[in-house]
Every structure is written in C-alpha cells, then in structure tokens.
Amino acid sequence: MATKLIKLRKGEREFPIDKLSDLENYDGLEVMGGSMEEFPDIIEETKHLKIFIANCPELKIFPNFILQLENLERLKVKNSKIELIPEIQIKCTHLKTIDFNSNELKNLPLWIYSLKDLEEFSAAGNSIESISEEISNMTSLKRINLDRNQLKNIPKSMTKLTGLNHLSLEQNSFTEEVRNELFLNYKIWFN
Numbered sequence: 001m002a003t004k005l006i007k008l009r010k011g012e013r014e015f016p017i018d019k020l021s022d023l024e025n026y027d028g029l030e031v032m033g034g035s036m037e038e039f040p041d042i043i044e045e046t047k048h049l050k051i052f053i054a055n056c057p058e059l060k061i062f063p064n065f066i067l068q069l070e071n072l073e074r075l076k077v078k079n080s081k082i083e084l085i086p087e088i089q090i091k092c093t094h095l096k097t098i099d100f101n102s103n104e105l106k107n108l109p110l111w112i113y114s115l116k117d118l119e120e121f122s123a124a125g126n127s128i129e130s131i132s133e134e135i136s137n138m139t140s141l142k143r144i145n146l147d148r149n150q151l152k153n154i155p156k157s158m159t160k161l162t163g164l165n166h167l168s169l170e171q172n173s174f175t176e177e178v179r180n181e182l183f184l185n186y187k188i189w190f191n
Contacts, residue, residue, distance in 0.1 A: 002026055003051055008034025020045045028074075031056060039063035047071075055079050067092055067111075078102050085109045093117075101125050101145075113137050124148050124168070136160040147171055153178050159185055 004026040006019050012034040020042065023029065028051030031039075038061035039054070046052070051074045052066050059080035066075060072092035076099040083104045094117050102125035112121075113134035121138070122145040129150045135141075136157035143166040151172040158164070167186050174182070174190070182188045 003028030003030050003053070005030045005032070007032050008036060008056070011035050013037070015040050015042070017042065017045070024048065027051060029053070034058065037061060039065070041065050043068055050074065052076070057081070062086060064088065070094075073097070075099070087111065096120070096140075098122070106150075108132070110134065116140060119143065121145075131155055131158075133157045139163070142166065144168070154182070 004023060006016065008031065010033065013036055015036055017040060023045055027049060029046060029049055030053040032055045034056055035058045036056055037058055043065040047069055048071060049069055050071050052069065052072060053076040054063065055078055057079055059082060062077065062082050062085050064086055066072065067088060067090040070091045072095060074097040075095055078099055078101040080103050083106065085105065087109045090111050093115065095115050096117055097120045098118060100123040105123060105126040105128055108123065108128060110132065113132050115138060117140050118138050119140050120143040121141060124145045124147040127150050128146065131154055133155040135155055138161065140163065141161050142163050144164065145168040147168050147170040149172050151169065152174065167188060169182065169188060179190050
C-alpha cells in the first residue's frame with residue numbers, strides 16, 4: 001500500500017473531504033500546505049490508516065481524531081502553529097514514530113510517555129521546557145531529537161533507556177553543569 005498525498009493550495013482554508021473517497025486504497029495520508037487552521041473530524045474515513053502526516057503551516061488546532069486511530073504507527077504533525085496537544089485517552093498505543101518538529105509546543109502530553117513501542121521521537125524547533133521522568137517508560141526508544149527547545153535539563157531517568165542510540169539536544173538552555181552531565185552520561189558534545 002501507499003500514502004495518499006493531498007496538496008492544499010495557498011489560501012485554501014477548508015479540507016477537501018471529497019478527496020478521501022479512495023482513501024481505503026491507501027495505508028497513509030499526507031496533507032501539505034494551505035491555510036487550514038484545523039482538520040474536520042474525519043475519523044471514519046481514516047480509521048484504517050497506519051501513517052498520518054500533516055505539514056500545514058497555518059494549522060493551529062491539533063487534529064484529535066488522529067489519536068483514536070488504533071492502527072496508527074507513524075504520526076507526523078509538523079511545521080505548524082500548534083501550541084497544545086490534547087491530554088486525552090488515546091487508541092494509537094502502538095505508535096513507532098512521532099514527529100512534532102517545528103510547532104509552538106511548550107509541553108508534551110503525558111500520554112506520550114506511555115508509548116512503550118515508540119522507537120523514534122522528534123519535537124525539535126518548539127519551546128518545550130521540560131521532559132517528564134516518565135520518559136523511562138518508553139523502553140523501545142532508539143532516537144530522540146529535541147534540538148532548538150527551551151530545555152534546562154533532562155530527566156535522570158533517561159539513563160534507563162538502554163536502547164537509545166541517538167540523542168540530539170542542540171540549542172537548548174543548558175547550564176555548563178548540565179552540559180557536563182550530558183557529556184558524562186551520553187557523550188554529547190556541545191559547540
């Protein structure tokens with residue numbers, strides 16, 4: 001199967017639901033561009049999806065219906081104006097990849113820390129100020145990218161992520177003491 005790409009024209013504010021008529025032939029949906037600030041609730045049309053990608057520069061409201069997609073493995077909502085991801089009960093508990101790069105997030109929802117199958121997590125280019133100690137529950141994590149945020153430290157519990165082989169934390173607000181600790185624990189160099 002493949003991913004269906006829907007490109008929205010500049011100034012296009014409404015999601016073209018009619019373009020989903022053949023979505024059952026795809027296992028992924030990628031939506032790009034436009035001036036849409038929020039998605040309509042298209043859970044019925046998308047409930048079989050394994051991949052959902054939104055790259056919509058004017059998107060302000062996180063599309064909650066995505067979190068109800070039980071088969072979802074890869075979630076990317078990036079390059080948007082989203083400030084908040086809802087703290088709700090989720091059904092997409094087998095996610096393997098999350099990419100929330102280049103939004104306006106200050107916090108991460110607690111449900112993220114319960115994703116035991118998650119292998120890759122990226123939320124670079126936001127304003128995230130802290131990561132919960134609960135990150136140690138994410139035992140399958142191999143890659144984390146939190147570059148260009150407002151982090152002042154990272155949880156000590158991250159040392160329990162024994163499968164982690166890539167940790168990127170450039171351009172955060174770490175003190176020299178925290179930088180030294182990161183070097184000792186993870187061999188991370190900072191310029």
